[in-house]
């Protein structure tokens with residue numbers, strides 16, 4: 154709607170007719186409307202109603218909407234509407250409230266305005282006021298609202314006569330022009346107004362300039378009341394100047410703000426771009442929402458302990474305020490990833506069915522009868538307690554005897570998850586307990602990693618080679634491991650990285666070791682030891698037939714028909730190529746056979762390859778061990794030794810070097826204890842030569858050399874005492890032993906035979922060397938009796954209290 158005649162509506166019946174919202178055009182943006190204003194020179198009424206205004210005075214040069222209180226001014230406006238001229242006097246009354254206002258609060262000078270587009274709303278009346286001319290009150294006709302006064306209209310000079318006024322006028326015009334580009338508020342329409350004023354009409358120009366400043370009400374009223382135009386201009390110029398300064402300052406500030414905004418927008422834009430690229434490349438890791446979603450989702454299935462929940466909340470909060478690209482975000486996210494990946498409150502149910510356990514153990518292992526029985530007992534105990542957690546099993550034995558494989562079977566029998574790691578190679582404590590989060594690239598320790606992997610709180614965790622940990626550990630090895638293993642401490646195990654306590658007490662720990670010697674006492678005390686001693690040839694045969702060979706064939710997708718290994722050949726592999734306590738070496742040799750046979754199958758396009766004793770060397774080369782000839786000759790005796798590699802036969806040789814002088818020499822890399830033991834043997838034999846039927850002065854003219862072969866292998870311990878004594882005595886008596894016989898036992902200076910360790914391993918070693926007669930210390934009788942029947946079968950054993958008993962056995966025949 155564009156009603157070009159402002160008077161149109163109000164002309165009918167006062168302000169009611171103008172009550173039409175559609176008439177409320179934006180008059181200021183429409184230059185035509187301004188042009189159609191009533192000329193200011195029109196005759197003005199002598200009597201006018203008064204309207205007080207509060208913020209600032211109204212100037213004759215102004216056209217502006219006014220809003221007034223309806224209840225208060227309705228009557229006044231109705232009367233104005235009824236006048237033919239529609240003119241009202243607007244007067245500035247300052248901050249005086251409506252209620253405290255009376256006629257005395259009105260200034261003498263105000264502006265007569267023409268009322269256009271009158272419009273009444275619920276609370277207020279709006280109209281557009283067109284400033285006409287200053288009025289001066291001459292007489293009050295009504296001192297109560299509606300205020301009515303008699304006025305006169307002071308004359309404005311039409312033209313500026315003198316130079317000075319023109320100069321002021323030019324200054325004002327320039328000032329207004331200066332304002333235009335700085336302050337967008339004074340837009341096009343201001344320019345339009347400006348064109349209407351010329352330096353020749355300084356009055357309206359000055360009023361206009363005053364009107365567009367943001368000067369205070371009283372200052373402006375002062376301008377309004379100043380009638381001489383030169384004086385008025387002097388008052389307006391500083392106001393205009395101030396306005397320009399303020400506007401310039403504002404525009405500078407807004408420029409700065411704009412620049413900052415732009416910079417921020419640019420950053421935002423770049424970050425968004427980066428996200429898009431990351432998403433496209435599939436590395437959109439920093440996406441906070443995704444991260445938080447992932448973490449929350451994981452937590453849904455967990456029962457997180459309170460103290461962990463607190464930490465989670467803290468860290469999630471932290472995540473929500475960190476910049477997604479920042480390093481702190483990365484570390485916090487990583488930490489939360491760990492914390493939410495652990496199986497808080499998740500356990501698997503134990504299967505404590507002994508029948509099932511036996512089945513699993515038998516299926517995976519040949520032999521090991523006593524080991525399996527111990528494990529079944531252990532599980533039975535757990536079944537009564539209702540829990541096997543908190544126990545520590547130690548499987549000790551030489552390499553390749555199936556410790557790992559037994560550990561796995563325990564887990565399977567129980568229906569628990571299995572995780573294994575070696576503590577043997579660990580360089581520092583942090584590998585178990587983690588690094589503090591402040592470290593760059595910090596990680597939790599192995600235990601926490603295990604939990605993340607198995608996803609239950611009660612797995613079987615195997616700690617391999619705990620006997621090797623003391624040698625290469627930084628920090629305090631024993632106490633770190635104790636913390637993990639000790640049921641009293643591991644209820645709230647603290648990983649440095651995680652920094653919240655975890656309960657390890659539901660874990661069943663299975664440790665492995667080759668020997669007990671280097672395991673710290675406090676640790677050893679807490680463990681259920683189960684010994685795996687190594688296998689005799691018959692056992693190895695069964696293991697190879699039932700497990701190793703089928704496993705190897707299956708791995709290469711071959712059948713027994715394609716590669717046929719005869720029993721005799723397998724036995725020869727065991728005897729000639731793999732004479733160790735365990736079956737590692739055996740497995741390796743069998744693997745060599747499979748590889749070579751596979752080549753043959755392909756190259757010769759054969760359907761089957763047969764491996765027998767005759768052609769075995771084609772596959773494995775010459776045997777490493779020949780069938781042991783029974784050691785013969787004076788001064789040669791077979792001892793029995795026990796090392797971390799298992800039991801072994803240990804030949805000992807004594808020889809007379811010359812008869813020029815007396816003397817005794819030892820070789821064979823013997824440790825201190827073993828050297829002392831050799832000296833005891835020498836002294837003992839020398840002191841009892843006559844008693845054992847040798848020449849009493851034998852040693853007076855003999856330089857004797859005692860050697861323990863495999864000279865490069867270090868040996869130690871007192872258990873070769875009787876063997877060395879026997880070797881020296883055999884030399885002195887000039888009597889060879891002449892039959893397969895092995896012995897072990899510590900000897901004291903007074904000829905007593907003391908017990909030794911590793912009876913089982915030693916018996917196995919003897920059998921492996923096809924020696925079926927042994928001499929053991931009397932005090933070891935129980936150890937022997939407890940051996941499984943298959944080991945005792947066919948064995949002749951002599952138990953010795955004193956060396957005399959040994960000599961009786963050896964030299965009686």
Ligand SMILES: Nc1ncnc2c1ncn2[C@@H]1O[C@H](COP(=O)(O)OP(=O)(O)OP(=O)(O)O)[C@@H](O)[C@H]1O
Pocket residue numbers: 517518519520521551552553554555556557558559665696700701735736737740
């Ligand atoms: N009694 C057994 N019955 C069947 N297979 C066995 C037996 N003992 C060992 N094995 C097999 O021999 C191989 C070596 O065993 P395993 O790795 O368990 O030995 P280990 O004692 O843990 O050795 P290490 O101490 O060197 O780790 C495995 O393939 C295992 O399955």
